[in-house]
Amino acid sequence: MINLIIQLLPLVPNLIPVLIHVVAQIKSQGGMTDDEIFARASAQLDENEQKLLEDLKRLGAL
Amino acid sequence: MRFRSNHIVILLLTLSLLLSGCRDDQLRKAARASDDIAQIISAAIEVKRSLAQQGLISKEEELRLTIGMQKVNQAAKLFNEQAKGFKSMDEPSRQTLLALFSNITRYIEDLNQSNLLIKNQQARDRLAAILAGLDASIQAINLAFQGGQQ
Numbered sequence: 513m514i515n516l517i518i519q520l521l522p523l524v525p526n527l528i529p530v531l532i533h534v535v536a537q538i539k540s541q542g543g544m545t546d547d548e549i550f551a552r553a554s555a556q557l558d559e560n561e562q563k564l565l566e567d568l569k570r571l572g573a574l
Numbered sequence: 575m576r577f578r579s580n581h582i583v584i585l586l587l588t589l590s591l592l593l594s595g596c597r598d599d600q601l602r603k604a605a606r607a608s609d610d611i612a613q614i615i616s617a618a619i620e621v622k623r624s625l626a627q628q629g630l631i632s633k634e635e636e637l638r639l640t641i642g643m644q645k646v647n648q649a650a651k652l653f654n655e656q657a658k659g660f661k662s663m664d665e666p667s668r669q670t671l672l673a674l675f676s677n678i679t680r681y682i683e684d685l686n687q688s689n690l691l692i693k694n695q696q697a698r699d700r701l702a703a704i705l706a707g708l709d710a711s712i713q714a715i716n717l718a719f720q721g722g723q724q
Binding site for chain 1: 601602605606608609610611612613614615616617619620621622623633636637640641643644647648650651654655657658704707
C-alpha cells in the first residue's frame, strides 16, 4: 500500500499535502476501536461545521 | 487528461484503503465511513479556501460550495450520531444507516453539480479530485452494507 501511494502521489502534486493527511488519518483507523473512530469522526465533523460557519460569515451569508 | 488521472488516483487510494480491512463487521465499516467522510470534507474545505485565496473561484462560487459542503457535513453528523449509538448491527439498524447514508449521497451529488458550475478549469479539477474521494467512500460503504447481511 505504501509503495502504491508513493507511486501515485506525483500524479497529483497540487493535492499531495492534503492527500497525505487524509491517507494518514484513514490508515490510523486500524489501531483504533470503533468508539475511538466514531469519536474522532464526531470531533472532525464538529470542526468542519465551525470552519464552514466561519466561511459563511466571511462570505456575508450569516 | 490531468482531471481523469486525479479521479483515478483518488478512487484507487480510497477504495484500496476502505476494502483492505476484510475482518471489519458492518458497525466498524460505519465507523470508518463516518471518519473517512469527515476527513475528506475537512480536506475539501481546505482546498476550497485555498482556491478562494488564490482568486480561482468567485465569492458566489465559494458560497455555493460552502453551502453544499455544510449539507454533506450535517448529513454525515446525523449518520455518525446514530451509528455510534448502536452496539450491534441488526436489520433495522442497518436500514436506518442506509437511509441516512442515502442522504449523504444525495448531498454529495448536489455538491458535484455545484462544482461543475465553477468557471475556472483548474479549480474545478482540484475540487473534483477531492469530491471523487467522497464518491468512492460512499460507493464502497454502500456496497459493504448492502452485501453484508448478518
